[in-house]
Amino acid sequence: MSLLRQQGSTATAPPRAVPAKGLRTPVAGRRPGGLSARTRHKGMGLLLVSPFLLLFLAFLVAPLCYAFWLSLRTSTLVGGDHFSWFANYKQTFTDPQFLSGVRRVVVFGVVQIPLMLGLALLGALIIDEVTSRLAKVFRMTLFMPYAVPAVIGALMWGFLYSPTFGPVNSISHSLGLGKVDLLSHDLMLTSLGNIVTWQWTGYNMIVLYAALQGLPREVYEAAKLDGAGQLQTALRIKIPMISSAMVLTLMFTLIGTLQFFTEPRVLEHSASSVITPDYTPNLYAYNLAFQYSEFNYSAAISFSLGAVVFIGSYIFLFVARKRSGLK
């Protein structure tokens, strides 16, 4: 029975979305003066789920449908508002501004995601193994940026990057490295990557650490008896065993990266020639709607972006599940 499942074993066998598990209600017949168990179930279930259902319809289904409907129309001063089928989508996927934003986000992700998750994994392995006071401080410090709103994280780094009063320049100057402009065209993606890494490494580290803590300790004993050192245990046992948590962190990171918005938006004003209005797809959709009032086209881009993320993460989960033997 699923209710008796131990915490530890769920780490390797995640709760599946099996319909109606734990629902084997005893056919209690009728309670005195009450309804049958079955009707009671239907009524209560629907009642309790209805607030969620309403919100789900109002703030997920309806906006998506409305955006889709808008995206199929074109509104011009001359031609008025008319149905234009998939013209906006055709434009989206041939729009060099949109495509360059997508390319930029992909390049960004290819470099930043492995770096950040590698760092998070390293941190998780360390705090799983070391129990010193330093390790505790380490855990708390790395997690702290997660409590900082992304806007404030970006503001702080924006100040630190500033060529006029940030410390980076004075440090590089005293090291004899000359002027380094972290907000220049060449270094902007690196600078943004640094902010995101700073913000999210600790969060991912804690997720991976939680997974490591869920592993049965006996396996380590066995490995030790076989002569495996700590490094070997980490590489050959711990990392493979938390692959499901790694897949999860990777997926949430991918979803986040594709929506990249806050950091470039905050730095936009310190480097307006570098961060153009189409810098990331999401920034582009925002600017189209609120700077240029191109709501139909913006809806098409939002919708495409949402669809790409959604389909992408389903495919990713599907492949990752097969590969890592997850259920």
Added chain:
Amino acid sequence: MTTAAATALPVSRRALAARGRVTVNVVMVAMILYFLLPFWWLVVAATKGNDALFSTAALWFHSPGSFFTNLRQLFTYNDGEYLRWMGNTAVYAGVSGVGATAVATLAGYAFAKYRFPGRNLLFSSLLGAIMVPATALAIPTYLLLSKVALTNTMWAVILPQLLNPFGVYLVRVYVQESLPDELLEAARMDGAGELRVLWSVALPTLKPALVTVLLFSMVGTWNNFFLPLVMLNNDKLFPLTVGLQSWYEGALIQSGANALFTLVIAGSLVAILPLIVTFLLLQRYWRGGLTVGSLK
């Protein structure tokens, strides 16, 4: 390395382990310094007036007394708009946090314990909803809400955040793992109605899960930037994130001619302190939430 070799070379092995420990400590200290750097800078910069900000060493204190001047300025600037933003943030985070938790609790409990028509369909769409990017939804939601004249109101920020699919999922998992059917049946046998069972039997057991969902949705709202940015025009309704960003923008446009930079810095410090304290105090809960997340 085989066991025989390991016992034959105990000294070198111990030396190796010692060197490993040193390496690990060095790595930890280096990472701590990197992750603390912006916090350190923020605290230091909050002690500087506008001139000192540009002229003194960026990573060391200047005149600690300026800290209080900055604070006073922060809370009085523009009729105390910072305080208003703080209040707005608290309202947004409080109302959507509590509301989202209540909705998620009812739904999660229903998914775990009742069988009703449309349940499976709704539950699979819920799992899909977790993956729909929130920022891709914000603009469509704005367009829809502007149709019903709800944009530029507090509701525009609160209502969309009541929907928390991941919270529902988390409660459902927790109910399944910690609330046996037998317990609910026993209460029913004793004559308790369904709502009574939920209120007096289920809820007390679910408390840790509820605190976790509450914490996550409150922090999510507190930190949110894109949704209020899209929804609100009126700066009286801004939360801290949008307000601070608008100050920063203003400061850059005037290239630091006024004291806005110091306000942004002091404002950032005051904004993140309560969050960090809350996080440190409630460690247990966010770890619980993340664990369930990682088990998915």
